Amino acid sequence: MESNQTAYYKTPIGTAKITGDINGISSVTVIDDVIETSIIIPEYLQECVQQLDDYFKGIRKQFNLKLxxxxxxxxxRVWDELLNVEYGKTRTYLEQTKKLGDVKAIRAVASANGKNPIWIIIPCHRIIGSNGDLTGYAGGIWRKKWLLEHENTSTQQLLF
Known part of the structure; x- marks a missing residue:
């Protein structure tokens, strides 16, 4: 069995640490440490790095990766439902919970969102509070705001 491979990719809002293997991408996390983009990208991670690069350049709105x-x-289940939230759109935690079929599970859904291991590609940053607040984001609220503004530049100027 092959072990996970790792690559680092420098984004405008932190360094992405990408891990995965032949079975797909297992995690994309953002770290505050300044680490240069990996010079040699493992084969299984090359497409992920390319698609993230396209996303940050504003030319990719959907990811097509094996996760x-x-x-x-x-x-x-929660992470799969996050994949249905379109680029440039947001959904509230309550709406997300309704899509999953149990409005009483809102805390569990929010908790699962917070444990999402694949930053940006599984778009938990698109889930907001019912009052429009940018609540809870493991990467920091400022990154959530940046990502939402990045995705909304074509339709309107600053959202928040």
């Missing part, structure tokens, strides 16, 4: 996030069955 392999590790989590509980419930977390995977």
């Amino acid at each position: 392999n996030p590790q989590g509980t069955d419930f977390q995977k």
Whole structure:
């Protein structure tokens, strides 16, 4: 069995640490440490780095990658539903919970969102509070705001 490989990709809002193997991308996390983009990108991670680069350049709105996030069955259901939130759109935690079929599970859904291991590609940054607040984001609220503004530049100027 092959072990996860790692690559670092420098983004406008931090360094992305990407891990994965033949089974797909298992994590994309943002780290505050300044680490240069990896000179040699492992084969299984090259497409992910390219698609993230296209995203930050504003030329990619959808990702087409083999994903392999590790989590509980419930977390995977929540993360799969996040993939349905379109580029440039937001959804509230309550709307997200309704899509999953149990409005009483709002805290569990929010918790699963917070444990999303694949930054940007599984777009948990597109989930906001019912009052429009940018609540809870593991990468920091300023990154969530940046990502939402980045995705909305074509339709309107500053959202928040």
